[in-house]
Amino acid sequence: MKRAITNHLAGLGVVLALAAVWPAQAGEGHDHGDAPAAPSANGPQRQPDGSVFLPKPAQRQLGVRTMVTEEAELPRSVELNGKVLMDPNAGGKVQPLNAGRIEPGPRGLPSPGQVVRKGDVLAYVVPSAAPIERSNQSAQLAELRAAKSLADKRVARLKELADTVPRKDIEAAESEAASLGERIAAVGGGLATREALVAPVSGVIASAHVVAGQVVDARELLFEIVDPGRLRIEALAFDPALGADVGSATLAVGNQRVPLVFVGAARSLREQALPLGFRAQGAALNGLAVGQPVRVFVQTRQKVKGIPVPVASLMKSPANQTVVWVKTAPERFEPRTVTTEPLDGLNVAVTSGLKAGDRVATQGATLINQVR
Structure with a gap:
C-alpha cells in the first residue's frame, strides 16, 4: 500500500516538472505575440534624438509659452x-546726547515696521546724575531762591521810597531780581528736564534697540528710520x-x-x-x-551682439550644459546648447546657439525639461 502511494507521488512530480519546462501554447485565435506593449503616442514623451513630443492639450495644461527671438546690439553687462x-537724505538715526534712563513717548515706544513722521517724539531720556551732583544742584537752587526772595523785598522797599531813592537804584534791584529768577528756572529745569528723542525724518522704523527703563549711554544707537x-x-x-x-x-x-x-x-x-x-x-x-x-x-x-531671452528659459541638460528649448514644430521641442552673458537680471544675452527667428519656450521650460 505504501509502495503504491510512493510510486504515485513520484509520477506526479515528473509530470509537474515536464509541465514547467514545456512551453505554454495559447489557443487558436488567442495568441498575443512576443512584442512589448506599444507606448501611447498621444502623451508627452522624449524622442530618441533628445527632442520632446508635446501634444497641444499638454502644452495648454502645462502653460507653455514661447517667443520669437530677435538679434540686437546689447550692452555688455x-x-x-x-x-x-x-x-542719507531719506533716512536717519536717533541717538541720545546724554546718558540716562529710557521712558516711553506719548504713544509708547515704537516697534520695527511702525510708520513715523518727522518731529514725532519716540521716547524720552531722563538724564542720569550722581547723587552728589544732584544734591549740589538742589543746594544751589535753594540759595538762588533765598536770594530771589531778598531781591524782591528790596525792590518793594525801594519802590515805597521812590521819591527819595534814585531811579537807577530801583532799576538795578529789579534787574538783579529778574536775573535770579532766570537762574532759578535754568537750574530747576536741569533737575527736572527730559531729553526728547525726536524722529529726524518721516519713514518706517527699521530697527529699535530700547525697552522701557533701559539705561543707555550717550551717542548709543536707539532707532533707525528709513x-x-x-x-x-x-x-x-x-x-x-x-x-x-x-x-x-x-x-x-x-x-x-x-x-x-x-x-x-x-x-x-x-x-x-x-x-x-x-x-x-x-x-x-x-x-x-x-x-x-x-x-x-x-x-x-561696450556692445555685444546677441539675442535676449528670459532667465526662466535657461535649463540644464544631463551633461550639465546650459540649454534652451526651441519649438521646431507645432508639437515638437528641441534642446539647443547656448552660451550666455548677463544682461539685466531678468534676461540674458545668448551669444551662440540660437539664431534670429527661433521660437524659444519662455514659460513651462522646466516641465518640458522633465519629460522622459
Whole structure:
C-alpha cells in the first residue's frame, strides 16, 4: 500500500516538472505575440534624438509659452554683489546726547515696521546724575531762591521810597531780581528736564534697540528710520576701471526690474574692491531690507551682439550644459546648447546657439525639461 502511494507521488512530480519546462501554447485565435506593449503616442514623451513630443492639450495644461527671438546690439553687462543701504537724505538715526534712563513717548515706544513722521517724539531720556551732583544742584537752587526772595523785598522797599531813592537804584534791584529768577528756572529745569528723542525724518522704523527703563549711554544707537521707497545700493567691483565705464544699472527684485541711478565710485578700495554707489526709487523696493545682499547688473558702454531671452528659459541638460528649448514644430521641442552673458537680471544675452527667428519656450521650460 505504501509502495503504491510512493510510486504515485513520484509520477506526479515528473509530470509537474515536464509541465514547467514545456512551453505554454495559447489557443487558436488567442495568441498575443512576443512584442512589448506599444507606448501611447498621444502623451508627452522624449524622442530618441533628445527632442520632446508635446501634444497641444499638454502644452495648454502645462502653460507653455514661447517667443520669437530677435538679434540686437546689447550692452555688455557685469553682475556684481551688492548690499542695500540707507539713503542719507531719506533716512536717519536717533541717538541720545546724554546718558540716562529710557521712558516711553506719548504713544509708547515704537516697534520695527511702525510708520513715523518727522518731529514725532519716540521716547524720552531722563538724564542720569550722581547723587552728589544732584544734591549740589538742589543746594544751589535753594540759595538762588533765598536770594530771589531778598531781591524782591528790596525792590518793594525801594519802590515805597521812590521819591527819595534814585531811579537807577530801583532799576538795578529789579534787574538783579529778574536775573535770579532766570537762574532759578535754568537750574530747576536741569533737575527736572527730559531729553526728547525726536524722529529726524518721516519713514518706517527699521530697527529699535530700547525697552522701557533701559539705561543707555550717550551717542548709543536707539532707532533707525528709513524710507522704503528710497534706498541706496552699494556694489563692489574688483575691476577699478569699471567705475569709469558704467552706462546704466538695474536691480532684479523678484519678477520686477528696478532701474538704478549711478551716483559715483569711491576713491579708496575696500577689501580689494572699489565700492560703486547707486540710488534706487520705486514701490518694488518695499520688499528689501537694509543690509540685505542683492545682485546688481551694470551695463557698460561696450556692445555685444546677441539675442535676449528670459532667465526662466535657461535649463540644464544631463551633461550639465546650459540649454534652451526651441519649438521646431507645432508639437515638437528641441534642446539647443547656448552660451550666455548677463544682461539685466531678468534676461540674458545668448551669444551662440540660437539664431534670429527661433521660437524659444519662455514659460513651462522646466516641465518640458522633465519629460522622459
